[in-house]
Amino acid sequence: MKEAAVEERQPSYLARLRMEYRSSDKAGYIMVLPYVLHFLVFVAYPLVFAFILVFCKWDIVSPMEFVGLRNIQRLMRDTTFWTAVTNTLKFLALHIPLQIVFALLIAVVLNGPIKLRGFFRGAFFLPFVISGAVVTILWQQLYSTDAGVFNLILTKLGASPVPWLTDPSIAIYSIAVMATWKNVGFYIVLFLAGLQNVPRELYEAASIDGANRGEQFWKITMPLLRPVTLLVIMLSTIGGFGLFIEPFVMTGGGPAESTLSVVLYLYKNAFQFLKMGYAATIGFALALMIFLVTLVQRKLLDVEQPY
Amino acid sequence: MRTFKKILGYVILTAAALTFIYPFLWMISASFKPESEIGSLSLIPKNFTLAGYGAVFTQIPILKALFNSVFVSVISTACVLIFSSMVGYALARLRFIGRDTIFNLVLLTMMIPGQLTLIPMYVLIVKLGWADTYKALIVPAMMSNMGIIIFRQFFMSLPQELVDAARIDGCSDYEILFKIFWPLSKPSLVTVGITTFIGSWNEVLWPLIVIRKWDMMTMPQMVTLFSVGGLAGAQVAAEMAAATMLALPVVIAYLFFQNYFIESLALSGIKG
Amino acid sequence: MRTSIKSRVAAIVAALLMVSLSCGIIEAKTPVTITFWPSSNPQEIEFAKIIVARWNKQNPDIQVKMEPLPASRSTEEVLLAAIAAGTTPDVCANIYPGAISQYIAGKGLYPHDKLPGFYDFVYERSPKEIVDSFTYRDGHIYQIPWKANPVMLAYNVNLLRENGIDPRSLSTYSGFLKAAEKLAKDTDGDGRIDQWLYAPSTDVTWWQRFFDFYTLYIAASGGKTLLDDRGRVAFEDEAAVAVFTFLRTLFDKKLVPKGMLIGDQFLGGKVATTITGPYSIPYYDQNAPEGFKYDFMPVPVPDGHKGPVVTYGDPKNIGIFANSKHPLEAWEFVKFIMSRENDLLWLEITSQPPYRKDIVDDPMFAPYFKKNPMMSKFVVQGAYTRGVDDSKYLIEIFDAISKQYDLCCVNGRKTPKNAVRDGARDARDILAGW
Structure with a gap:
């Protein structure tokens, strides 16, 4: 274990360490021991292992084979992988704005003098606590082209049915709408918490200055909500890159690979084709993308620490 | 004009809230409908039937899955509460070599996406011979970085006099943590407890990977496989019955502890 | 007091660990x-x-x-x-x-x-x-050879008769397509087609292709499988193009449903045929509604096919x-x-x-x-069946074919010729074990 900021001076490093140990709280070592063990076994070891796998070909049952940079080269020209990346970005492109606009709108309404606030907040929050498995199984039926509830309503209104999950240019957006429905309650609550931290005096001062409700919103509320907004964007970006159970249950990645997400592709490579090395490479590429995208978001929104 | 606007606001809000509740009501009602009625919008089954539930109970060991899920979630949550609060206490209240390193590790590992370590974790579980056991589900979930951070934050806010007085009484650090700090930390315990429990209860991907035996599956995994794997034989009522049974425990808990749920999850979001 | 709580905590921790660790032991087998x-x-x-x-x-x-x-x-x-x-x-x-x-x-x-x-x-x-x-x-x-399920075309006897279709006409692609056009109808007058001759799976899961592309390919090619004796890709041929063309035509002309149907619509009387094995017999007998009559025949083949119809075993x-x-x-x-x-x-x-x-x-x-x-x-x-090739990449090859099936047949994004070409190219790439 590395010790924190110990300067090397006389007396010797070791002696100093010993002194420091003697004066430290011994219980501390025992209390963090489970964490350290857990970290070594379930974080450090898998990370190192994943990194090694990037340079190997391995099907779990036969011996591991070193292949150099072949997995990375393959990834670069694997059109299916890039399709999966594009799909994930398409998903985020609809999911994030939808999430923010809807969550913010409802949060602002709920923050006003509303009766039954608890009921409404609870209703919007309900999908969030329920398993993704339930939500996807349910929405698969709602989205069914021939007998789904959405198309029944549409045909009753005289519109033609929409192939929600069977048209390659629609399916990923259908999934994005569903994911928004599932998660938006959580973000409403985050925005509500943010709104409650906005001092009332600011609004009072603004209305004395003659600012109307709209101006108050854009000039006071939005700037103060920036950290929460960034948090919402980052959390939904990270969640969006992890998109898996929805396409896994609803479409298997089809039609025409339009809902194949990066994690679903990783899962297929690892557990259907037993290409563990390649799957690990996809995992690192995914981590890198998440890191870069959230970094850009931070810079664009100019917030150092969102919380 | 003002009242009109107000009414309009309520109408919109109610409509929006309905779109959030209706699918669940539809799911519950579909689970009691015969196949021929499922394609209707009505929420009240004309010919009420338990056939969907019958199909679930005869085709999959759903009660065993319920037990597995409860068992795994309860043990994992208990472990997280004990271990994370211990680490949180040590980081907040004790002085020892490597304390800052560990705190930085906690912050750093929170940034690592789970998908990255998925494969090595699976291999590890296989190598340990833990595939198809509760260990595979519980042991990796015994620690929570978010839990550590929440506990550390809270424990730092408690007054030093409490600790000093306890030490004079001859209390060990364990006693201070579990007998003095724990009773004062109900909000943190509830927050960490609920988020861990819900996370564990709803997890699908990890059990899907490490559990293959029907006997050992958790509820969400079994329900997913039941409807994806074709066992439901394309019977929508059966799928909806399984989904309803999976949702029910969480919904009931949610109805009882709604405010705790919302506040604790929001808090964890802000903290994490 | 000092030791008591410490040991109590230790006991709880130990108990939690024991519970989680002992699960494996409980499952241990007895020797016989x-x-x-x-x-x-x-x-x-x-x-x-x-x-x-x-x-x-x-x-x-x-x-x-x-x-x-x-x-x-x-x-x-x-x-x-x-x-x-x-x-x-x-x-x-x-x-x-x-x-x-x-x-x-x-x-x-x-x-x-x-x-x-x-x-x-x-x-x-x-x-x-x-x-x-x-x-x-x-x-x-x-392995010990045990059983086979020759795959055949099951058809709804009455539904075909009511629509004036002779089951024998379904044995060739042209006859099958003609019958499909006859059957694709809106029976309840809501403006949507709700009756079909056949409803091929649109699921992209690899093994779904056993019951459409693969069976039809074995039949069309007179008994070829995907790989040759030396383990090389052998399905880039006219038979594969014919199968892709056939399936694509069905989707293109909207003669088959594109979305997932709810429930088993072969038994529901909305779909007149389905490709399946003998294991469906007990299922049909138990679940068929009153008066439902079904029978089996070999799967359709391209026009001008000679000799017995070989199928997936x-x-x-x-x-x-x-x-x-x-x-x-x-x-x-x-x-x-x-x-x-x-x-x-x-x-x-x-x-x-x-x-x-x-x-x-x-x-x-x-x-x-x-x-x-x-x-x-x-x-x-059963005398005319083929199994599957012996390759550790088979699942991946079927996945590659499934992708082309989805692109070409279901979604009409590619010509059958290009789909077969691309599928074969991907399969070679997979077999090379890159």
């Missing part, structure tokens, strides 16, 4: 138990329950414990994971020969030829060509795993499963023909075939 994994479909479980109960009664020293395979996306994934984890059963009765290379590469299966009296038993029971076709390159045999075998501590006892149990009496019981419960010589002429089986004339069709078809 054999685990047996049958397939998870209801009929096969019923059969397994009966024979396991009989065996356990007759053999108190070798107890069999039955654990149906989890019906996740495929048995192959489950068995491979079990091989990697060392948690294989002693016997599995759902060994799919297409994945056998992977099982062997993982040293998962027992070399069955080393079992006492192995060849005496299998040659006595099954035709020699069948046994030899399951022999691995290294000269060993890692969907073979499933029984295997003993290398990990088994009691291979000899397991072998005794396997012989019991495949005995003449139990083969008949199997046939009666599941309607899946076992690989048993001269089964139609066997007096013991005669009453069965007399009572179930439809089964003789499958036994006749």
Whole structure:
């Protein structure tokens, strides 16, 4: 274990360490021991292992084979992988704005003098606590082209049915709408918490200055909500890159690979084709993308620490 | 004009809230409908039937899955509460070599996406011979970085006099943590407890990977496989019955502890 | 006090650890138990329950414990994971020969030829060509031929008759397409088509292609499989293009539904034909509505096809795993499963023909075939079947074909020729093991 900021001076490093140990709280070592063990076994070891796998070909049952940079080269020209990346970005492109606009709108309404606030907040929050498995199984039926509830309503209104999950240019957006429905309650609550931290005096001062409700919103509320907004964007970006159970249950990645997400592709490579090395490479590429995208978001929104 | 606007606001809000509740009501009602009625919008089954539930109970060991899920979630949550609060206490209240390193590790590992370590974790579980056991589900979930951070934050806010007085009484650090700090930390315990429990209860991907035996599956995994794997034989009522049974425990808990749920999850979001 | 709480905490922690760690121990087997994994479909479980109960009664020293395979996306994934984890059963009765290379590469299966009296038993029971076709390159045999499910076209007799369609016309692509046009109708007047001749799966999961592209390809090509004898891609040919064109035309002209239908619409009378195996017979008999009449015929082939129609045989075998501590006892149990009496019981419960010589002429089986004339069709078809190629990349190749099927046939984004070309290219790439 590395010790924190110990300067090397006389007396010797070791002696100093010993002194420091003697004066430290011994219980501390025992209390963090489970964490350290857990970290070594379930974080450090898998990370190192994943990194090694990037340079190997391995099907779990036969011996591991070193292949150099072949997995990375393959990834670069694997059109299916890039399709999966594009799909994930398409998903985020609809999911994030939808999430923010809807969550913010409802949060602002709920923050006003509303009766039954608890009921409404609870209703919007309900999908969030329920398993993704339930939500996807349910929405698969709602989205069914021939007998789904959405198309029944549409045909009753005289519109033609929409192939929600069977048209390659629609399916990923259908999934994005569903994911928004599932998660938006959580973000409403985050925005509500943010709104409650906005001092009332600011609004009072603004209305004395003659600012109307709209101006108050854009000039006071939005700037103060920036950290929460960034948090919402980052959390939904990270969640969006992890998109898996929805396409896994609803479409298997089809039609025409339009809902194949990066994690679903990783899962297929690892557990259907037993290409563990390649799957690990996809995992690192995914981590890198998440890191870069959230970094850009931070810079664009100019917030150092969102919380 | 003002009242009109107000009414309009309520109408919109109610409509929006309905779109959030209706699918669940539809799911519950579909689970009691015969196949021929499922394609209707009505929420009240004309010919009420338990056939969907019958199909679930005869085709999959759903009660065993319920037990597995409860068992795994309860043990994992208990472990997280004990271990994370211990680490949180040590980081907040004790002085020892490597304390800052560990705190930085906690912050750093929170940034690592789970998908990255998925494969090595699976291999590890296989190598340990833990595939198809509760260990595979519980042991990796015994620690929570978010839990550590929440506990550390809270424990730092408690007054030093409490600790000093306890030490004079001859209390060990364990006693201070579990007998003095724990009773004062109900909000943190509830927050960490609920988020861990819900996370564990709803997890699908990890059990899907490490559990293959029907006997050992958790509820969400079994329900997913039941409807994806074709066992439901394309019977929508059966799928909806399984989904309803999976949702029910969480919904009931949610109805009882709604405010705790919302506040604790929001808090964890802000903290994490 | 100091020690008491410390030890109490320690005890709680220890107890939690113990609970989570001991789960494995509880599951430990007693030495004379054999685990047996049958397939998870209801009929096969019923059969397994009966024979396991009989065996356990007759053999108190070798107890069999039955654990149906989890019906996740495929048995192959489950068995491979079990091989990697060392948690294989002693016997599995759902060994799919297409994945056998992977099982062997993982040293998962027992070399069955080393079992006492192995060849005496299998040659006595099954035709020699069948046994030899399951022999691995290294000269060993890692599976025991058990049963096949020749895939045929099931059709709704009354629905076709009502619409003036002669089932025989369905035997060629042109006849099939004509009939499909006749049947695709809006029967309840809501402006949406709700009746079809055929509803091919639009699911992209790899094994779905067994029951559309692969079966039709074997039939169209007169019995070719995806790879040649030397393991090279062999499906870039006219037959594959013909199959893709046929399926694509069905989707293009909206003669088949594109979305997933809710419920089994073959039994629901909305879809007149379906490609399936004999295992559907008991399912249909149990679930068909009053007055529902069905029959089977060979799958359609391109116009001008000559000779008998070859089809996908969907073979499933029984295997003993290398990990088994009691291979000899397991072998005794396997012989019991495949005995003449139990083969008949199997046939009666599941309607899946076992690989048993001269089964139609066997007096013991005669009453069965007399009572179930439809089964003789499958036994006749059974002489013209192909299985799957022996490659550890088979799942990936099927996935590549499934992708082209989805792009070309279902979504019309590619010409059949290009789809076959791209599928073959991807398959070569996969086989090269990049």
